[in-house]
Amino acid sequence: MQLAPLQTIISCMNVLDKNGLRIGIDLGGSKIELIAMDRDGNELLRFRRATPAKDYMATVKTVAEMVGEADRELAAAASIGIGTPGAISLKTGLMKNCNSTCLNGQMLKEDIEAELRREVRMSNDANCFALSEAVDGAAAGAGVVFGVILGTGVGGGIVVNGHVLSGINSIAGEWGHNPLPSPFGSELTGHGCYCGRKGCIETWLSGPAMADDHLRSGGGLMRPDEIAAGVEQGDPLCRFTLERYCDRLARALAGVINILDPDVIVLGGGLSNIKMLYDQVPKLWGRYIFSDEVTTQLLPPKHGDSSGVRGAAWLWGHE
Missing domain, CATH: 3.30.420.40 (ATPase, nucleotide binding domain)
Known part of the structure; x- marks a missing residue:
């Protein structure tokens, strides 16, 4: 899968500075949840979709569709962070330790960025939980x-x-x-x-x-x-x-x-x-x-x- 052009990614890196809007995605085994917040952590929208069972590419496309829907509702681009059930191997760049096993061995970050044509940040779901409670919890x-x-x-x-x-x-x-x-x-x-x-x-x-x-x-x-x-x-x-x-x-x-x-x-x-x-x-x-x-x-x-x-x-x- 071809990655987004460099200039597209660079422009999206400045999104947060412009409007402070943030999209968070929790990629779970049975559901995918999306939330949008403003710079102060106030919730602007939230919705869920069922996770495609054991289908990696359908999962990537569902995430992209959800972001597109959020973009339309917000009428503005937002930064995107994704919590995953595993981690990215620093050795291979592939997903590892995911209990949603269809993600293991995949270039999840790159594939989602290619679909969205913008940068995403990604971390383990437990790290995301800890970060949420540390920032404003x-x-x-x-x-x-x-x-x-x-x-x-x-x-x-x-x-x-x-x-x-x-x-x-x-x-x-x-x-x-x-x-x-x-x-x-x-x-x-x-x-x-x-x-x-x-x-x-x-x-x-x-x-x-x-x-x-x-x-x-x-x-x-x-x-x-x-x-x-x-x-x-x-x-x-x-x-x-x-x-x-x-x-x-x-x-x-x-x-x-x-x-x-x-x-x-x-x-x-x-x-x-x-x-x-x-x-x-x-x-x-x-x-x-x-x-x-x-x-x-x-x-x-x-x-x-x-x-x-x-x-x-x-x-x-x-x-």
Whole structure:
């Protein structure tokens, strides 16, 4: 696919300076969401389209069509940031680590730019979540922010002084595929992970992992939100499951604090709605952190499910 002419890309690089309009796109496995914001982060429009199933070129064209529709509604060109389910390999320029597997091995950034004939900026969806919460969310004004995704999978993103830290290997923040710290008892054997290893943090802290842990402990088949509701209703098995989860999350985040020492950790994903985490985890992580005092804050997201797409829009001016 032929790339857009250089003069077209250069002219589009100045779009943000002219009108401050930003388009953010969250490229998910089942849906593609677009948001347009002004320079102050006020939402101007938002809409979604279904992601073409396992069809790479149809996905690229759907993104281009959505941007075209937004351009017409805005009656002006805007900068474009895209949050992706994986990362661009610095070695090959191809997408990697995408759970939307049709994206892997593709020149996604270049192909979308060729369709749009303008520059786009792209980052991992967890990085976009962290950036959104760092710019104008729960961690606004904090110097170092670690954004956590606790959902179907476990991921993370790092923002330092308003800029995404991607790392030399484009894997900064990928804490979900480190081993669970300080395992004991049944944790020592670990569980297999799709990455090919055993005992990854993701296999203990994802939503499916919590449900599996509850089932293995005799609590029956329940979703995480049902387990949290069971705690409120006084179910002891639900409480034991959530207490185990809190301790594992405390150990995992203590490892992050020992290395990164962030000002704020913001939780995202479906499990971030469990209120008990914000009370219990900070009470537990001190025993695993190499400091006599821990002032890192653990906070829920301000923008909730919108953080990913908002963070994509903020990629312009915050890289």
